[in-house]
Each structure stands twice: as C-alpha cells, then as structure tokens.
Amino acid sequence: DADVTQTPRNRITKTGKRIMLECSQTKGHDRMYWYRQDPGLGLRLIYYSFDVKDINKGEISDGYSVSRQAQAKFSLSLESAIPNQTALYFCATSENRKGDTEAFFGQGTRLTVV
C-alpha cells in the first residue's frame, strides 16, 4: 500500500462546482503539503500544515481552501472550480525535523475543469 494516498486519481468537473481532493498518509509525519503542477511551472505550493491546528498559505492559495482533519489527513477544496485550475495536484508529507527535507509524494490527482 502507498504511504501517501490521494483520491481521486483523476477527476473531470464543471466550472463553478465544488470539489474536494483528499490525501491520507501512513508515515506518521506531522507536515503535509499541497502542490499544483502545470507544464513549465514546476511544483507550486498551495497550502501547508505542520500539525492539526496549523494551516498556512503557500504561493498560490487564492481559490483554494484546506482542512487538516487529523494528523494523517489533509484535504484540498476548490470552492468554485474554474478552468485555469486544471492541473496535476500533489500531496506531500515530511517529518518535523530541521535537517531532513525529504518529502514523500502521493501519486497525484489529475483535475480537469471544463
């Protein structure tokens, strides 16, 4: 079983719809992240969380919200999806240690907004 699981893996939705992308992890890590990947733009940070009570905006948080329901679960919501939110979304986790930046990624969710 994957250590970081994203659901769904693929989703097509209509403009204006609300959609939630879910991420769960079995690694026991405190830190969780949501990234968006577009061709030529790399991985851009949307939101991140260092524990259940901690939520922080990343580089491109407008139009998104998140919920850290438990240490193992971090959900990303698009309240009213728009076509330019079509992208590949990744969840990642890491340990809360200064020296170790290894992040573990889920397999991604390919979202298409039509």
Added chain:
Amino acid sequence: GQSLEQPSEVTAVEGAIVQINCTYQTSGFYGLSWYQQHDGGAPTFLSYNALDGLEETGRFSSFLSRSDSYGYLLLQELQMKDSASYFCAVKNQGGKLIFGQGTELSVKP
C-alpha cells in the same frame, strides 16, 4: 521573496555526465534538495545538502555553495532511464518547501 532558477531542458547521450544547476533566493535557508519525476508521476527524493560541498550517492552527486546560493546535481554514466524531470527545492526557516520549475533531461542513445 523566494525563487529558484534551473535550466528548463538538458540533453545528453547515454554514458555521459550531465550537470543541472540551481540558483536560489530565499528568506532563511536550511538546505537544498533534489527530486526526480518520471512522466508526471510522484516526485521522488534524490539528495539533500545542508552544508557546502559534494554529497555522493551512487551515480548521482549533489553540490552546494551557500555563499553563492548555488547548487548542482551531477549525473554520471547516464542511462536511458535517467530521462526525467529534475527539481531543486529549498527549505526555509519557516519550514516551507519550495521547488524550482524543473529541468527536463533527455538521454539519447
């Protein structure tokens, strides 16, 4: 603000050596790491440098110069399976993990 710059594309032949550079600007700095991604799959961790110098892991090495805000990933004895995108990433004092735009490496026979 924070930014990382790396070349968008690099092409090399099988068996050769290739270097992918990364320069960064960040508020506070804990270290520079490198990730590999095949065809839109999950990025996977390759290496991490917190201190100046060269870290070697098999065919891959990574270098950091903190004074120059610069690092590179060196891939030796290139294989076809090394064709992928490579990302540098920095972790700042706030704990944010920020990625560069990625370098697409094409290995030719």
